[in-house]
Amino acid sequence: AQTVTQSQPEMSVQEAETVTLSCTYDTSESDYYLFWYKQPPSRQMILVIRQEAYKQQNATENRFSVNFQKAAKSFSLKISDSQLGDAAMYFCAYRGSGGSNYKLTFGKGTLLTVNP
C-alpha cells in the first residue's frame, strides 16, 4: 500500500522569506500523481499544486513550486515570498494510476505559521 510521510509537524517562516515543506512517499507504481493541498483555518481543502510523475519538469504555480525527485520518492513544496495568508495546514497527497487511481492517500500534514 502507498504511504505518504510528512516529517515536519510544524514549520514557521518570516513574512517575505522562503520555506520548504518536505514529503516522501512509498509506492511500487511508476505512473502516479502527487499533490499539495492547503487547509486554512476555514478547513476547506484547497489545491496548491499538482505533479505528474511522468513529467521531469517540476510544477510551478506563482510563488509555489515543487522539487520532485522520483528516484528518491521525494516531493517537497517551496513557498517563496511567504505571505500571512499562506498560514495553514499543508497536506501532501498521492494518487496512483490504474486500479488505484480513485483514491488520494494523504500525509498527516505540516502546520505552517507565518510571522509578520
Added chain:
Amino acid sequence: DGGITQSPKYLFRKEGQNVTLSCEQNLNHDAMYWYRQDPGQGLRLIYYSQIVNDFQKGDIAEGYSVSREKKESFPLTVTSAQKNPTAFYLCASSILLAGAGTDTQYFGPGTRLTVL
C-alpha cells in the same frame, strides 16, 4: 458559481441516531468522494462513486452508508454502528478522464459532526 456545497456546516448527534450529511456539486463532475479527517491526521476515504447508482467502499466504510441517485448529489449517512463518528467530513469531486482514471479532486467546505 460552480462549486461543491456541504450542509450543514455543524451537526450534533445523540448517540444511537443516524444522521445524513449533504454534498452537492454543480461542476458536472462524474466522481464524488467522502473523506473523514480526525485531529492530527490526514484525510481517510470513506466511500466513492464514479457513476450514478454505483459506489464503492473506501478504507473506513464501516458504520457509514451512501447513495448516488443523481450525478450532482452524494449524501453520506453516519449510522449508529459507527463507534466514533465525531470528526470533520469532507466531500470531493472530480471528472473522469477517458482511459486515464480520475482527475484532480476538488473539495467542499466540510461538515463538523459532534456526537453528544
